Amino acid sequence: MRELAKIFIAxxxxxxxxxxxxxxxxxxxxxxxxxxxxxxxxxxxxxxCQLSPGIHLVALAGLLGQRIAGWRGVIVAVSGMMVPAALIxxxxxxxxxLIADQPVANAALKGMAPATGGMTxxxxxxxxxxxxxxxxxxxVDIAVVIIASAVLxxxxxxxxAVIVSGAAIGALFLGRGRPTTxxxxxx
Amino acid sequence: xxxxxxxxxxxFLKDSALALGGLGSLPLLRQDLVATGLATDAQLxxxxxxxxxxxxxxGLWVVSLGYQMAGGLGAVMALVASSLxxxxxxxxTAVARRWLLSVPFAGLIxxxxxxxxxxxxxxxxxxxxxxxxxxxxxxxxxxxAAAGVTYQGRLHPAVVVIxxxxxxxxxxx
Numbered sequence: 001m002r003e004l005a006k007i008f009i010a011x012x013x014x015x016x017x018x019x020x021x022x023x024x025x026x027x028x029x030x031x032x033x034x035x036x037x038x039x040x041x042x043x044x045x046x047x048x049c050q051l052s053p054g055i056h057l058v059a060l061a062g063l064l065g066q067r068i069a070g071w072r073g074v075i076v077a078v079s080g081m082m083v084p085a086a087l088i089x090x091x092x093x094x095x096x097x098l099i100a101d102q103p104v105a106n107a108a109l110k111g112m113a114p115a116t117g118g119m120t121x122x123x124x125x126x127x128x129x130x131x132x133x134x135x136x137x138x139x140v141d142i143a144v145v146i147i148a149s150a151v152l153x154x155x156x157x158x159x160x161a162v163i164v165s166g167a168a169i170g171a172l173f174l175g176r177g178r179p180t181t182x183x184x185x186x187x
Numbered sequence: 188x189x190x191x192x193x194x195x196x197x198x199f200l201k202d203s204a205l206a207l208g209g210l211g212s213l214p215l216l217r218q219d220l221v222a223t224g225l226a227t228d229a230q231l232x233x234x235x236x237x238x239x240x241x242x243x244x245x246g247l248w249v250v251s252l253g254y255q256m257a258g259g260l261g262a263v264m265a266l267v268a269s270s271l272x273x274x275x276x277x278x279x280t281a282v283a284r285r286w287l288l289s290v291p292f293a294g295l296i297x298x299x300x301x302x303x304x305x306x307x308x309x310x311x312x313x314x315x316x317x318x319x320x321x322x323x324x325x326x327x328x329x330x331x332a333a334a335g336v337t338y339q340g341r342l343h344p345a346v347v348v349i350x351x352x353x354x355x356x357x358x359x360x
Contacts, residue, residue, distance in 0.1 A: 085243025111355020148305025170298015
């Protein structure tokens with residue numbers, strides 16, 4: 001159990017930027033170095049995590065922790081990965097807060113806004129690339145994206161209504177056909 | 188715990204539960220918090236940037252937002268609210284694994300992913316070009332470049348955030 005905690009704390013505090021960096025470290029520690037879980041089990045758990053709401057890496061930590069050490073493993077894995085990383089996030093936010101009113105911080109914010117906006121747009125396009133299907137079905141999938149985007153930009157409808165509608169349309173009409181990548185979304 | 192913090196917890200929990208991925212809650216939280224005046228776009232941008240510079244899953248950007256809005260308790264609230272929904276996968280895989288692998292569920296996830304992607308596209312654009320403000324040419328170019336390198340996946344996200352901040356200091360100071 002102590003080794004499991006060490007691994008997840010290391011992953012939480014050493015992977016900068018989240019996403020693939022965190023996934024890479026998890027795989028390296030659990031599969032390659034400590035051999036606590038097989039490559040096949042790891043891949044299957046990651047595929048299942050794409051079906052979870054919220055942060056997929058939390059779902060992955062929960063599933064792997066459970067497989068390795070039961071319910072105590074879930075708590076150790078999730079809190080090990082999240083709590084120290086959250087403390088680092090809070091420390092960075094507090095540090096930024098000390099200089100937030102300075103002119104230089106305001107100027108930096110003017111550059112960070114388009115950078116984070118652009119990254120959000122880029123990640124959305126990655127999500128589309130991974131979730132859309134082949135052939136004529138890709139056109140249907142991309143139409144759903146454009147409509148969802150237009151609804152938020154043009155109307156006052158809630159985002160929740162868009163997501164629930166997307167889920168319902170998906171369940172009824174978008175189940176057939178394979179995505180362009182087997183694991184779907186990666187973030 | 189104050190009723191304001193409990194109300195905030197409910198919003199964070201609901202938006203995390205309806206989101207797909209660490210960034211999926213961004214359009215929902217922006218609508219619930221920025222549109223209602225509880226938070227600002229500047230706080231959102233700071234949280235997103237710090238989430239990319241910090242360690243761990245990038246979904247931890249909500250912890251930065253929670254801290255900015257309500258201090259240490261706000262950070263704890265956001266951490267709990269974002270950590271609980273993904274764990275639904277544990278009982279789900281135990282009791283309904285076959286259903287999770289069915290065609291309708293695959294469609295449900297695809298529909299949610301595509302709708303989330305659409306919402307994220309709109310949110311990304313409106314962060315590059317905020318309402319009521321005319322963006323400078325360099326900001327639009329920065330936004331397009333950030334979208335391009337993120338799509339390509341060749342530059343580390345922290346590098347993109349730092350480059351954006353440096354451009355801001357150089358061109359907007």
